[in-house]
Amino acid sequence: MNAPVRRLSVVIALLFVTLLVASTSIQFFQSQSLAAMAANKRTLLDNYSRERGGIMVAGKPIAESVAVKDQYKWLRTYPSAELYSQVTGFYSFAVGNPYGLEHAADGLLTGQADTLFVRRVTDLITGRQTSGATIELTINPKAQQAADQALGKSRGAVVALDPKTGAILAMVSHPQYDPNALASHDFGKAAKAWEKLSTNPDKPFLNRTIDDLYPPGSTFKVVTAAAALENGIVTDANSQVPGPAVLDLPLTDATLPTENRQPCGPGDKTTLVHALEISCNTAFGSLGMQLGGEKLRAQAAKFGFGDTLSIPMRVVPSSVPADLNAPQAAQSAIGQYDVRTTPLQMAMVAAGIANQGRVMTPYLVGRVRSADLDIISGAPQPQELSQAVSTRTADIVKNMMVSVVDHGSGARAQIPGVRVAGKTGTAQHDPKQPPHAWFISFAPADDPKVAVAVIVEDGGVTRSEVGGGRVAAPIARAVMEAVLGR
Template sequence: MNTPIRRLSVVIACLFTALLVASTVVQFVQAKSLGAMSTNKRTLLDTYSRERGSIVVGGQAVAKSVPVQDQYRFLRSYPAGELYAQLTGFYSYAVGAPYGLEHAEDDLLSGDADALFVRRVTDLITGRKTSGATIELTIDPKAQAAADQALGDSKGAVVALDPRTGAILAMVSHPTYDPNPLSSHDLGKAAKAWQSLSTDPDKAYLNRAISGVYPPGSTFKVVTAAAALENGVASDENSTVPGPAELDLPLTSTPLPNEDDRACGPNDETTLIHALEISCNTAFGSLGLELGGEKLRAQAAKFGFGDSLQVPMRVATSSVPADLNAPQSAQAAIGQYDVRTTPLQMAMVAAGIANGGSVMTPYLVQSVRSANLDVISSAPDPVELSQAVSPETASTLTKMMVSVVDNGSGARAQINGVEVAGKTGTAQHDPKKPPHAWFISFAPATDPKVAVAVVVEDGGVTGSEVGGGRVAAPIARDVMEAVLSR
């Protein structure tokens, strides 16, 4: 063989080798990332040709695929419209990347999950069309409807948990949106709907229950009370604590006042239980000074602050700042300064107290079923996230929270024949806007079956617990009643 032919053979061999390497890289190494690209319309068209699994609440599909006579073959439909939009999210050819559970459980819903491998192989052998898994949620339809109706036109969120298991019974965020236009096969209509939603100044696309991060206001005083009891600063609900009209703070000339500019008891003193009943700022500020920032932060961490959670959607991390100085500790103790939390986290605080001090890991998926309804997986046994406080401390906190509802600022959460535990909150966040109104609660107090957190944006009254008690407490009451009436 002469030299030119030999060189040409080497070049051809190198080209074939490069072709084999490139095709191998594309088909095996890059296959998953290429398939996951939102701009890869071929993958989306292939996925749309399958029957995507349903998302089910109380035996009814709140997201399902409906056969249609077009190139996509199936249309994603959301029969309940806005009610479950913040949970289901949406699946849209026009938008590309799914939202909510449609994103978090995409592998299962599309049929691509490893758990469905055997089913896919069987489908390949039999020629049967591959379809996705059905996901059953823990949501109580009555509680979800009650939360949605009670929150009404207000901005905010409601979360209800089963304190014994961590199951999410209701999750509502307002404003919300209708996911059906986004899933439309009329791409112009879908694109217009996405443009409207993505630029909405009220952020209707945001699930405030898990992604909204707010100052907790006076609801955080429950955490401060827990820290005081756990660290021996207070022995029980009748322990005496300072309660002057205003609390002098070190390192600053600005004192911490009570909302009504009055002392919380005679001789500038009160009891821990009465301080919670009337939400006495100076009492809890003084506890914050005595405890210090690190003990407050450590106690909050035991309730879940700082944890990265997925339910399976990712939950924004709640936080108490590190390295708090004395005045910052006093402010943090009443849920201000830079303390930030999600409604889900505050529901976990209430649930942890209700459950004897044990905070359970929250979850939203009850079970996963294949297309022929075989159970692929079900919710594991309840998993304890942490032991936030001792059973004794939980019992004391329960007495105090019951007194808030029976004798204090949470009276509008009362339910006939049921002992309710709760705590109001008013959280300042913008000098130009009203504060947020909060309420956390659980019931029945002696045998808790539901814990609820409510936040109403700008729903409070500056300098008063009226907002939490008047606006947020009735919403929590309606949700608790819905669960307890099952």
């Protein structure tokens, strides 16, 4: 063989080796990343050719695939449209990556999850087209509807939990949107819908219960009260605490005043329970300074602050800043400064107090069924996230929260014949805007079935708990009544 032929043979051999290495890399090492690329329409076409599993609430679909006579074969539809829009998210060929539960549970819905491996093998052997699994949510449809109606046209969020299990009973975020427009096979229409949605300054696609962080305002005083009891700063609900009209803050010329700039009690003192009833800023600011930033932060962490949770959608972690000085600790103790939280996290705080100090891991997906309705996985076993406070502390704080509803700022959450525990909140966030109105609660106080957190954006009154009590508390009451069948 002459030299040119040998050289040509070597080049051809190298080309074959390169091709083999490249194809092996693509098939085995890059396959998942390539399949996940939004620009890879082949993957979407393959997924569209299979029936995607449904998302169910109380036996009725809130997302399902309907057979159609076009190249995509299945059209994703959302029968309840806006009501569950931030829960389901959307699945759209035109947009690419799915949102919400459509994204978080994509493996189950497409049938590609590891838990469905045996079924995929069976489908391969029998020649049957693989279908996605159907997932059943923990949502209580009456509570969802009540939260949606009560929130009305306000921007904000409502989330409800079963305190004993962590099951999510309601998850509503306003404003909402119609995912059907995004799922349309008319790609021009879908693209216009996405352009309108994605550029809306109110961000309707945002699930405010888990994706957005807010200052919690006075609802955080429940955490501060729990920390003061756990650390021995106070011993019970009737412990005397400072309650001057204005609290001097060290290291600064700033002061912390009460809502009406009057003392919270005679002699500039009050009881812990009365301080919570009237939401006395100076009392809780003083407790914050006595505790110090680290103890306050540690107590919040026991309720779940700082944890990255998956329900299975990712929950943005709530936070209390580290290295707080005394004035910052005082402000943080009343839910201001840089304390930030999701509504889900504040529902977990209420649920933890309701559940004898035990905070349960929240979850949204109950049972998972195959396309044949066989149960693939049953309702998950409730999992304890943490023992946030002792049973004794939880009982003291619970009774104080009942007093807030019976005698204090949370009166509009009262339900006849039911002991309701709650706490109002007003959260400053922008000097040019009204504060957010908050309310957290649970009921019945002695055998809790539901814990609720409500935030109404810009729904409060500056330096007043009126917004939390007048605006947010009735929303929480409507949700609690729906769960309790009142």
